[in-house]
Amino acid sequence: MEQSISWEIGKAEALNLRGTFKFLMGDVSGAKDDLYESVKIFPSLTQSWVKIASVHMEQGEGIKAFECFEEAIKHNPQDPDIYYHHGQVLFITNEFKEAADNYTKSSELDDTFVFSHIQLAVALYKMGELARSMATFRWTMTNFPQRSEPQNYYGELLLDQQLMDFIFLFNISTHFHSTRPPPMNVLPLVNKGLAIYQWKQDITAAEQCCDEALRIDPECEPAVATLAQLSLQQGKIDRAVEMFKRQAELARSEPELINALTYQYASTAQLEFTRNYPEMAEQLAQIARSM
Numbered sequence: 001m002e003q004s005i006s007w008e009i010g011k012a013e014a015l016n017l018r019g020t021f022k023f024l025m026g027d028v029s030g031a032k033d034d035l036y037e038s039v040k041i042f043p044s045l046t047q048s049w050v051k052i053a054s055v056h057m058e059q060g061e062g063i064k065a066f067e068c069f070e071e072a073i074k075h076n077p078q079d080p081d082i083y084y085h086h087g088q089v090l091f092i093t094n095e096f097k098e099a100a101d102n103y104t105k106s107s108e109l110d111d112t113f114v115f116s117h118i119q120l121a122v123a124l125y126k127m128g129e130l131a132r133s134m135a136t137f138r139w140t141m142t143n144f145p146q147r148s149e150p151q152n153y154y155g156e157l158l159l160d161q162q163l164m165d166f167i168f169l170f171n172i173s174t175h176f177h178s179t180r181p182p183p184m185n186v187l188p189l190v191n192k193g194l195a196i197y198q199w200k201q202d203i204t205a206a207e208q209c210c211d212e213a214l215r216i217d218p219e220c221e222p223a224v225a226t227l228a229q230l231s232l233q234q235g236k237i238d239r240a241v242e243m244f245k246r247q248a249e250l251a252r253s254e255p256e257l258i259n260a261l262t263y264q265y266a267s268t269a270q271l272e273f274t275r276n277y278p279e280m281a282e283q284l285a286q287i288a289r290s291m
Helices: 002-024 028-041 046-058 062-075 080-092 096-109 114-126 130-143 149-160 166-178 187-200 203-216 221-233 237-250 254-276 278-289
Strands: none
Touching: 002 028, 002 046, 028 046, 046 062, 046 080, 062 080, 080 096, 080 114, 096 114, 114 130, 114 149, 130 149, 149 187, 187 203, 187 221, 203 221, 221 237, 221 254, 237 254
């Protein structure tokens, strides 16, 4: 009997992994089939329920996604991962109060998971509770001194408020990541570049930050997207086309792919136009810079 149960769990986990891989590769329908087969074999595998919820959200089926979270909680109400991912879905649907409640529950069950604390702080900020948000960020930075993510997201909050401490925090976050074993999270470098551009309008320094991020991690989509827009604003249409093409290659969803291809083809058309009608190039560049 024990051998039979063990075999069923193993098969369910294998289907879970295969479904996850298919989802990451864009095969949403195939992922859903594998994940549902996983919980059919072993209904208590809460990770499969969480991932099925993500598949339903990808397909715009919010009600079914929430039903999956309820099913997961029914099987294991003490799993902090369920509440974290439930909070993520609530967050993207702008249900910030409910999202905050789920992040709080997740961190109560496992206070070592830094992202539950970070997302709680962000949700509080979205709710307009600035003092509680900043206090949560400060608590998180104090209690996770070796993690760079709190400084990075806190820097984004300060940037949103146009407070100057964000450059310092992004520098700290970048330093923490550079001293940790690879792979290095280069998002703080991209955020630092955006901060410098918004603060000083120094587009060259912003590009340098993004170039450095891509040197370390060629798969960093935010760096590619930022460089594409910065190139477009400067009239560097050749590089903008190159970056939009790369962004399309890195796209993980249909909306991301459509957005990247739209900009790529529009930029290619602009490039052809300026080659054929050079006298109109400056006027077109002004339009691009205003986008």
